[in-house]
Amino acid sequence: MRTGALTRDAGPWTIHDDVDRMSDDGYTKHGGGRHEGPSRTSPYPLSRLSAPHELVDVAREIQQADALLGAVTGGKLAQIARQIRSLQEEARRVLEAAQRDGELHRAACSFKKRPGHVYHLYRRxxxxxxLSMLSPEEWGGSPPHAFEGSYRLEVDMSWTPSEEAEAHDAEAGALARLTGRGA
Known part of the structure; x- marks a missing residue:
């Protein structure tokens, strides 16, 4: 009995299958013959020491793998969601700082601004x-207009609120030490 024999019938090549070995779903069933080749090529375990492969065991293993993959995938997606929220918050802070920096650069100023100096923002x-070089204290405690804050101009032309300058310097110093450019 030959299955899947390839013959040439006076024309193109044709595959002939034995109908009696087909299952209802159209797949060929194993004929039941013994494997004659080397054990490493056997489609089933040949050693009596190896565990038998039951269909239920294979299905259980697949189910456990699916559950584990679902948990791992869910964990990774949750981590990505946290990172997205963190990036959105960082983007919001960057946009707010850019808006503030733009407003400070557009503020009227009658002197040359220099990085590293602190300037004081007032509103008429x-x-x-x-912008003024004089702080509210230098005005004797009563500035001529509404005081809105003090800012230090950085080398990259961004502005740091004076109350955050110390933390900004500490962070910059730590980064400089990490990159080997600082003391």
Whole structure:
């Protein structure tokens, strides 16, 4: 009995299958013959010491693998969601800082701004912001206009609020030490 024999019938090659070995779902069933080749090529275990492969055991193993893959995938997706939220928050902070920096650069100023110096933002009665070198204390505690904050101009032309300058310097120092460019 030959299955899947390839013959040439006066024309193109044709595959002939034995119908009696086909199952209802269209797949060929194992004929039941013994494996004659080397044991490493056997489709089933040949050693009596190896565990038998039951269909239920294989199905259980697949089910456990699916459950584990689902848990791992869920964990990774949760981590990505946390990272997305963190990145969204960081993007919000960057946009707010850019808006603030733009407003400070557009504020009226009658002197040359230099990185590393602290400038003080005031707002006139007509709503026009301006930068001054004088702090509210240097005005004798009563500045001529509404004081909005003190900012230090950084080398990259960004602005750091004076109350955050110390933390900014500590972070910059730590980064410089990590990169080997600082003391």
């Amino acid at each position: 009665g007509d709503g026009v912001p301006y």
